[in-house]
Amino acid sequence: MPFYLTRFVSGKHPRIELSLEEYKGICEAQRGVQGILAIEERFNFLLGNYADFERTMLEISLEYSIFAKHKYSILTDYYYEVNRRILNLLAAGRLYLDQVPNELNGFLGPNDDAQQVFQTARAAQYDRYTGFRVMEELRNYVQHHEFAAHTVTLESWVDKHTREHRIKNTVASYLQVSRLKEDKKFKRQVAEELARANKERIDLKPLIREYISGLGQVHEAVRSALESSQRQWLRIIDETLRRYHATGVESMVGLRVAEFDDDDYPVDSLDIFYDVLDRLPWLQERNRKPTYFQKLIVTSEVRSEA
DSSP: OOOEEEOOOOSOOEEEEEEEHHHHHHHHHHOOOHHHHHHOOOOOHHHHHHHOOOOOHHHHHHHHHHHHHOOOHHHHHHHHHHHHHHHHHHHHHHHHHHHHHHHHHHHHHHOOOHHHHHHHHHHHHHOOOHHHHHHHHHHHHHHHHHOSSSSEHHHHHEEETTOOOEEEEEEEEEEHHHHHHEEEEEEEHHHHHHHHHHTTTEEEEHHHHHHHHHHHHHHHHHHHHHHHHHHHHHHHHHHHHHHHTTOOOOOTTTTEEEEEEESSSSEEEEEOOOOOOHHHHHHHHHHOOSOGGGGGGOOOOOOOOO
């Protein structure tokens, strides 16, 4: 049965006959690029939720520094808003960790090297970062028990290291270690690790930032494992589009590769999405530095005392 590259929209359109090898190569490339794009979208979704968390903490700190907002109802709103952001972030992290292996399996198969790279990188970051271990456990904890931030507080202090002795304001979200230790389903080793700090309350912000940094390291490892295949697949799609454009057709809407039966009826086909040629590189450039968030500080302080 013949294979063609053509548009599946109303009217008559040019057909380019393909060999079986060409057809399979284009299908592999399209599925591969779509799979890589899906992984990048999951990571972008994760970073968006992390940005929402940090933005919320900054907005509350700003309001606290300017307006008198100490009423119970307002403080309660802050408590639930912070926990909502943390819950969204935990869900986005688990979504990334659960769905990336499925995506890899979909376009590479279960035994590809990229699967092993992902699992190895995930295990390495779990071992490396306390924040990674804690947030992984908290995801199950908040699903079955209570919010991750047991307390949310507005805090101020005087920075005596500045000439003007500036007053600094922040919002802090705390875990209570004793409550985690009482929960029999919370991993005992992780709870004991937190207890070794000899603090009843542990600030969640550093742990969250370590978690996102760890996920960023995992994502960089996956990107590196897929880099060669991505380059090859993008080239094949670009060549396919150029080949069809050479027939004089301006629009690529509805472009597909298809297998036809003897009655000239398509029995199998796959869309060629040209938009991925722009979307994928844009996402990878946008999120090109996904690590070491625990070292980043956003501030409105004046850099110079002069």
